[in-house]
Amino acid sequence: MAVPVVNERDKQTYYGAIDYLQGKLVLKAYDAGNSKNTIDYLQYLLSDSPDQQLLIFWDGASYHRSKEVRGFLSEVNLGLSSEQWKIHCER
Incomplete structure (x- = not known):
């Protein structure tokens, strides 16, 4: 699997999840990592798999734990x- 690098000099932010049941990567590019985009991505995952429960493993980004x-x-x-x-989210 490869994620294309649009411009190697610019910062790129991607949110990604693995749908284990479907065997697919769910990847979405954003302009930044923040609370707003985190919520947008979670909503995207819910709409993509409305009948599934989601188990999310976060990295240590502070915006994942924001109010x-x-x-x-x-x-x-x-x-x-x-x-x-x-x-359900785990860190």
């Missing part, structure tokens, strides 16, 4: 037991 992202996860998982969460 905005935590609020989004709370909304998505509202009223569900932890076994039923639509998105």
Whole structure:
């Protein structure tokens, strides 16, 4: 698998996930890594696999643990037991 480098001098930000059940990489480019784009990517994953529970493994980026992202996860998982969460995140 290869991710094309558009311009080697410029910073590039990609969010990626592996859909283990489908055997595919779900990759999306963004202009920056931040809370807004993290939430957008999570929404994208949910829309791509609406009937699946998502297990996300984060790297150490602080915006993955931001108040905005935590609020989004709370909304998505509202009223569900932890076994039923639509998105579960691990670091």
